[in-house]
Amino acid sequence: MNRKHIIDIAMKDLREAFSSISIWGPMIGIPLFFAIVLPAFTVYISKYAGPALLTQILGVAAQTRGISSYELAKSDFIKFFAINILGPIFLTMPIITATVIAADSFAGEKERKTAEALMSTPATDSELLVGKTLASFIPAVGLTVVIFVIYALITNYFSMASYGVTIFPNIVWYMMLVNSPFLALTTIGLIVLVSSRVKNIKEAQQISSLLVLPILVIPFISVFNIATLNFWFLFDMMICLIISSAFVLYISLKFFDRERFIVA
């Protein structure tokens, strides 16, 4: 594989994506909104919610952790909420961000009628696929890391100001961060594969949303009390994601067909 070709393809896609505010605006704005508003909202609830509501939430939280509700203090509530409820939401960030650019990767070339020229260049199938994947991977993971850090800082600020305790970083937070590239890679691999076999971006987005749905469930496993979001759970999840991303990339490469891509 020619590294220059890969970087060239990825940089071109990134330039195109970031040339339009309609693409990067929501891609950055929505996660940023959640990173700032959600922690503030959590602290607000924990501080000002009425006793009935808080008892109810603490009850649910305690049940999820297998302990009785009186063992949970208000500071525990914010900790629980920040890690187990909001954490997984931020784990979906690489998926959401990746979907925007990845759906455009090949389908966009076709829609903008640039596919034939690109496909007739000396870039190999693997260079095209890796380049396109990279163009979605870089902003997805970059943005996730930035959002995770902002989220952690803001949560710490509010919890410190309200209860004198900090929540992040902790091992679960680190592991979520480590998982995000693999989560992004699996998602992107799937969407790029879809994008190379459909007629337009809209179709790519629709099919991708369906395919990505099961992946979106993964972060919510702990929310639904199917498993506890701890180091080992996230470690196992990482291994599964590494295997699945490698598998998806292998399948994409095996079934990539220039004629089918142009004619579809």
Add this chain to the structure above:
Amino acid sequence: MYVIEANNVGKRFKDTVALHRINLKLAKGETIILLGPNGAGKSTLLKILSGLYKTSKGTVKVFGHQLPKDAEKIRDSVSFLGENYSLYDDLTVRKNLEFFGILYDLDEKHMKRRIEQLLARFDATQYIDREVGELSRGTKQKVAICRALLSEPKLLLLDEPSAFLDPVASRILHMELNELSRKGVSIVYATQRLDELYKIGNKTLLLRKGRQIAYGNVDKIINKLRDVEVEIITAKPISDAVLRKFGKRWKVRYGDSNKAVIFSLKKINDIPKVVKEVVNSKCEIVSVLYLKESIDKILSGA
């Protein structure tokens, strides 16, 4: 060894036969014109020759490599310009050309020099830092041609490259292609414009509904052409009396105005006679054009 050897090439898309038993051979430095109306199969044939499409029947060898199996081996030496500009609207002309230059492994300094040279050749230097989306159709086409020529390919596959070009840019393109041909570059040039046969081709392949109607040297093919429509545009209006005079010898009618007269001729060789008669009638000729619309008739009569 031929640059292109295509034997009995057929292409089918589901129930549609796009190409049927096409044969052609192209040597180094030769230019072949693929001539035919819309839907004749010109673009499909070009895509097969570029390795983008697989054949349904027959074999294609480019530089001795079997296609599409060895398509990767020829891509460095081949440049394909499709019927679309294939340029990225959100990127500047420079970024577009550099993107393709890197994919063809051009040395950075050489690539930059070549981009400037090509844009200057097609009088598009002033657009180098403009986004492609802001350019006119003609300028986009010029940039697309520059893209196709950038990698200095040994084989050029061009699909109606003169579309949207003004007459000056068309002439530059033809001159550039003739120059490349002299340097040993082989060219496959698809067009609907009959006049381009005279300007660039050594060989021609006439296609109609995916079938090969005629194939050979340009002169031989031209002599076979029948039912040609020629439009002669004059500086001043042609009177009804003069038109009637022409009508005694030829089948004539006014074009879009009374400064344009359309002659329907039986043979292409009659064109010089028509021009002579118009000049003798003291009409100052501004231009002589083959009518694109007549190509269907020409091909059916060839």
